[in-house]
Amino acid sequence: MKVLVKILLEERPEGVNDLWVHMRDGSTLKDLVEHLEAIGLKIDLSRNTIILVNGRHADYIGGLGTCLNDLDEVVLMHPPEGG
Amino acid sequence: MFSYMGRVLELDLTKGKATPMTLSEDLVKRFIGGRGIGASFLWDLLKPGVDPLSPENVLIFSVGPLTGTSAQSSHRWVAQFKSPLTTTYFRSVGGGFFGAELKFAGYDAVVVRGRAERPTYVYIENDVVEFRKADIVWGMTTDATRDFLRDETSKDSKMVVIGPAGERLVRISAIVTDDMRTAARGGGGAVMGSKNLKAIVVKGSSRPTIYDEDAFREVVKEQVERFVKNPVFERLKAFGTDGSCYPFYTLGHFPTYNFKQLELDNIEAFRIENLTKYMVKHYGCYGCMIRCGKVFKLTEGPYAGVVWDFPEYETHWSFGGNLGITNVEAITVANMLCDKYGLDTISTGVVIGLVYELYEKGIIGRKEIGGLDLRWGDPEPMVNLVRKIALREGIGDILAEGVKRAAEALGRGAERFAMHVKGLELPAYDPRSAKANGLNLVTSPIGASHTMGWNSYEIAGIPQKMDPLSVEGKAEITKYVQDRVALIETGVFCTLPWNRWMMDEELYSRMLYAATGIREFNDVKYLLLVGERIFNLERLINAREGIDGKYDKAPLRIVKEPVPRFPSKGQVFEEEILLKDYYRARGWDERGMPTRGKLNELGLSEVKPASTRIDVK
Ligand code: SF4
Numbered sequence: 001m002k003v004l005v006k007i008l009l010e011e012r013p014e015g016v017n018d019l020w021v022h023m024r025d026g027s028t029l030k031d032l033v034e035h036l037e038a039i040g041l042k043i044d045l046s047r048n049t050i051i052l053v054n055g056r057h058a059d060y061i062g063g064l065g066t067c068l069n070d071l072d073e074v075v076l077m078h079p080p081e082g083g
Numbered sequence: 084m085f086s087y088m089g090r091v092l093e094l095d096l097t098k099g100k101a102t103p104m105t106l107s108e109d110l111v112k113r114f115i116g117g118r119g120i121g122a123s124f125l126w127d128l129l130k131p132g133v134d135p136l137s138p139e140n141v142l143i144f145s146v147g148p149l150t151g152t153s154a155q156s157s158h159r160w161v162a163q164f165k166s167p168l169t170t171t172y173f174r175s176v177g178g179g180f181f182g183a184e185l186k187f188a189g190y191d192a193v194v195v196r197g198r199a200e201r202p203t204y205v206y207i208e209n210d211v212v213e214f215r216k217a218d219i220v221w222g223m224t225t226d227a228t229r230d231f232l233r234d235e236t237s238k239d240s241k242m243v244v245i246g247p248a249g250e251r252l253v254r255i256s257a258i259v260t261d262d263m264r265t266a267a268r269g270g271g272g273a274v275m276g277s278k279n280l281k282a283i284v285v286k287g288s289s290r291p292t293i294y295d296e297d298a299f300r301e302v303v304k305e306q307v308e309r310f311v312k313n314p315v316f317e318r319l320k321a322f323g324t325d326g327s328c329y330p331f332y333t334l335g336h337f338p339t340y341n342f343k344q345l346e347l348d349n350i351e352a353f354r355i356e357n358l359t360k361y362m363v364k365h366y367g368c369y370g371c372m373i374r375c376g377k378v379f380k381l382t383e384g385p386y387a388g389v390v391w392d393f394p395e396y397e398t399h400w401s402f403g404g405n406l407g408i409t410n411v412e413a414i415t416v417a418n419m420l421c422d423k424y425g426l427d428t429i430s431t432g433v434v435i436g437l438v439y440e441l442y443e444k445g446i447i448g449r450k451e452i453g454g455l456d457l458r459w460g461d462p463e464p465m466v467n468l469v470r471k472i473a474l475r476e477g478i479g480d481i482l483a484e485g486v487k488r489a490a491e492a493l494g495r496g497a498e499r500f501a502m503h504v505k506g507l508e509l510p511a512y513d514p515r516s517a518k519a520n521g522l523n524l525v526t527s528p529i530g531a532s533h534t535m536g537w538n539s540y541e542i543a544g545i546p547q548k549m550d551p552l553s554v555e556g557k558a559e560i561t562k563y564v565q566d567r568v569a570l571i572e573t574g575v576f577c578t579l580p581w582n583r584w585m586m587d588e589e590l591y592s593r594m595l596y597a598a599t600g601i602r603e604f605n606d607v608k609y610l611l612l613v614g615e616r617i618f619n620l621e622r623l624i625n626a627r628e629g630i631d632g633k634y635d636k637a638p639l640r641i642v643k644e645p646v647p648r649f650p651s652k653g654q655v656f657e658e659e660i661l662l663k664d665y666y667r668a669r670g671w672d673e674r675g676m677p678t679r680g681k682l683n684e685l686g687l688s689e690v691k692p693a694s695t696r697i698d699v700k
Contacts, residue, residue: 008330008355017356048314050544055333055650060550073649079543080330081315081322082396082582 001025001070003032007041008077009049023068029053030064032074043076050077084108085294086148086598087116091124092190092212094205096278097138097197101205101212106191112603113686115573115595115610116147118174119617120192121163125172126620128194131627135167135270136252136277138198144185144243144283145193147575148599151186151291151370153303155310156586158183158369159575160266162243165628167277168254168270168430168485169506169530172624175271176534176572177243178368179264181285184241188287199279206236207285217281222247224423225259228282233261237286244282245272246425248473252276253483255430255472255508259422263392264368264376267427268532269507270485294600302593306586310372315583320365323375324396324579328353331396332404334551335516335651336542339404340459341436342502342513342638344646348460352409353399361411362393368577375579379415386412394418394428397533400511401432406439406465413462417469424473433508434486435468438478440500447493453477502641505530505634514641516651517541517551522561522661526635526675528621536565539582546584552650554657558668562615569621570614616685619677623687632675635662 002022021035029051033043043049051058052075058066068074084106093102106120114120121143133139142164149157160182166173185193188207199214202221206213215235220228225246233240241261248256249272256272257265275281293299310316318326331337332350339347351357361381367374377393394402394414402417403409421428441447442457449456453471455464471479481489486508490501502509507530514521523536540560541551549560570588571581580586588607595604603609625631641656666673670681682688 006333017354048544052333052650055335055648057334057544057548057550057650059544059548060552075330075333077330077333078314078318079545079583080327080334081319082324082327082537082539082543082579 001027001068003068003072003074005032005036006073006075008075027068028064029058029066029068029074032068033064048079050079051075052077084111085600086152086291087111088186088189088191088289088291090190091192091194092207093194093196094212095197096195096199096203096214096280099199099214112601113613114617115604115613116191117145117575118161118163118569118572119613121145121161121174122172122617122620122624124192124194125163126624129165129624133165135165135170136273138196138278140165140274140277142195142271142274142278143192144195145575146182146186146191147573149574149576149594151183152293152299152598154370154594155303155306156368156371156373156577156580157574158371159577160185161572161575162258162266162271164271164274166269166529167252167273170628171505171529171630172621173269173271173529174572174621175258175266175268176575177258177260177264177266178577179260179262180241180369181243181260182575183369184285184287186287186291187289188285189289193283195278195280198277202279202281204232204280204282204284207283209287209289220281221250225263225425226423229261232282232284236284240284240286242282242284244425245275246423246473248424248426248483249273249276251475251483253426253473253475254485254488255427255434255483257421257425257427259425263422265422265427268429269529272425293598295597298597299594302590302597306590306594307372309590310580310585313583313585316373316585319373319375319579322355322359323377323393325358325377325393325399326355327396328358328399329355331511334542335646335649336512337400337404338511338513340407341405341440341500342509342640344513344648346648347404347407347409349409350404352411353403358411361415363390371577373580381412381415384412386416389416389419391415391419392422397511398428398432401429402465405432405436407459408462408465409460410462413466417466420466420469420473424470426469426473429510430485430508431469431472433502434472434482434489435465436502437486437490437497437500438468438482441493441497446495446497451478499639502638503531504637505630507531509638513646513651514637514656515646515654518554518656518661519549519557519561519564520551521637521641521656522557522665523565525637525658525662526561526665527565528618528625534578535568536561537568537578537582538564539584543583552654554660557661558664561665562668566611566614566618568614569617570610573613573617612685616687619681619685619687622677626676632662632666635675
């Protein structure tokens with residue numbers, strides 16, 4: 001399966017905004033985070049980074065154990081500042 | 084009194100008379116300043132049932148104890164009046180430099196009454212107050228008015244003005260400062276217009292005296308350190324509210340197509356990487372190191388050459404996502420026209436959204452809208468309609484009445500597509516995607532204003548995370564945030580740093596005590612009680628106008644139509660459950676009215692049911 005990862009963090013590697021990540025079926029969000037870190041993306045979960053799966057805050061749907069499905073959209077972002 | 088100027092200026096436009104009055108210490112203790120004292124003045128001075136566009140309406144401008152001091156982000160001003168848009172009590176908050184200057188001129192508030200016979204502007208330079216002819220600037224845009232009035236007064240004067248929209252009594256017209264900061268919502272521009280008041284221009288040379296200078300300096304230093312340490316500080320400084328557009332779309336807040344909430348093609352246009360391309364300058368309000376204001380420069384397309392104040396998050400939505408439009412240049416131009424003509428960008432975008440949808444549904448035809456072809460995503464007719472609304476031309480004359488009245492006038496079931504609460508157009512948050520935030524929009528005394536209770540718990544997960552889609556525990560948190568905002572606006576603080584907990588009530592309490600020496604302010608619990616007192620008093624002003632819980636109503640679409648897109652797919656706004664819980668949390672009865680017990684608890688027991696249309700149980 002593949003999931004679309006959108007990175008809205010300032011610390012993202014130069015030029016990287018969105019990327020398709022191919023993963024084994026049944027992978028979880030934790031697997032994805034490990035994969036992204038392995039390819040050089042720093043994801044500091046202690047700094048309030050928000051992870052959304054199809055727009056839903058991962059915290060409310062199973063945290064890092066959330067199972068991913070084919071074509072899911074995962075967004076990494078800072079808490080938004082408000083408007 | 085320390086940190087206050089101790090004076091309120093009454094301007095009687097009918098008589099052309101200015102009377103300075105003493106600000107009573109008792110009032111200050113009970114309401115602190117800004118929104119608090121303004122609400123109290125309205126309670127005392129506004130006769131129930133008056134036409135908001137008549138000379139009997141009262142318009143109050145106020146600042147707070149920390150305005151004009153060395154504190155950060157506390158220099159905003161509040162405009163309060165009976166709204167011609169909602170017919171409710173109203174409060175609208177503006178930034179820039181006007182608030183601080185009013186204080187320097189020696190006043191904590193200005194109360195405007197009556198109606199001038201001819202177009203007039205008031206020039207206040209310390210103790211000298213002049214009612215001057217405004218015939219030349221009448222008809223001018225806000226920026227031209229500013230330039231002319233600076234020439235006629237002083238190049239350093241600060242002002243609030245109205246544009247052609249306010250003059251034409253457009254019910255969604257704004258009050259605009261010399262630096263294009265606005266108290267945009269609720270039709271304050273039309274209230275000024277109805278009084279023949281083009282501008283209030285101020286210049287002052289006093290400064291507030293601080294009770295304990297050393298302690299105040301220390302606590303402001305602490306405030307600055309907290310700002311700088313907060314991770315959001317740099318982002319707000321770099322991007323303003325524009326950094327929120329794309330993330331909020333992703334989170335389901337940035338509604339699309341008049342709240343139909345379909346996926347928006349080309350949403351990528353609102354990613355911050357794209358928006359920063361237009362930014363050429365940063366600026367801020369008086370005494371605010373966040374400097375969230377940005378200037379956009381357009382270099383391509385039909386609007387090349389335009390350089391103007393940037394569209395905020397709300398405006399990228401109202402003229403953008405709300406109409407299926409992703410053309411940032413056109414949105415910038417619509418924003419510029421609103422500033423110049425003096426219009427509220429949120430309400431203007433929403434009323435345009437109504438006609439786009441009516442046109443799509445075949446409810447109105449091309450002839451009725453002056454030959455415009457209103458296709459979702461097409462920016463040109465949108466820009467055209469902004470002008471028509473401001474000048475009340477053609478269909479613009481109907482739309483200038485705001486979305487509720489426009490829908491009623493157009494008939495044919497148009498009301499179903501009019502997105503408002505109590506007549507105030509919904510902002511860029513979908514109540515279905517964040518329930519406490521939605522509950523604020525529904526229960527706020529002024530209608531659907533996000534600023535009255537922006538829920539950082541749900542939206543940013545700060546200071547604690549809260550599932551935006553659940554209904555549990557939302558009543559209490561909505562009440563707390565609303566009361567907190569009422570307190571913030573006594574300062575008069577900007578809500579942005581508070582929303583991200585760069586500021587909190589504990590720090591405010593210490594600042595207030597050091598600045599004023601008023602013992603009561605040294606107690607956080609007391610401060611929150613004042614916040615709640617203000618919120619309840621605002622509710623009572625509405626009740627006196629016959630506006631009670633029946634008006635706490637979201638549009639049908641929000642209650643009935645499930646959201647089709649992620650992450651709120653399938654969600655509706657559970658209004659009945661949420662409201663019942665909210666009234667309980669507030670200590671109000673089932674009609675949404677404060678109970679006698681509640682009023683006693685809040686020190687509002689002097690509210691006399693017999694003298695009003697309120698019957699308090
Ligand atoms: S954060 Fe922005 S709007 Fe608020 S006071 Fe500062 S510059 Fe003004």
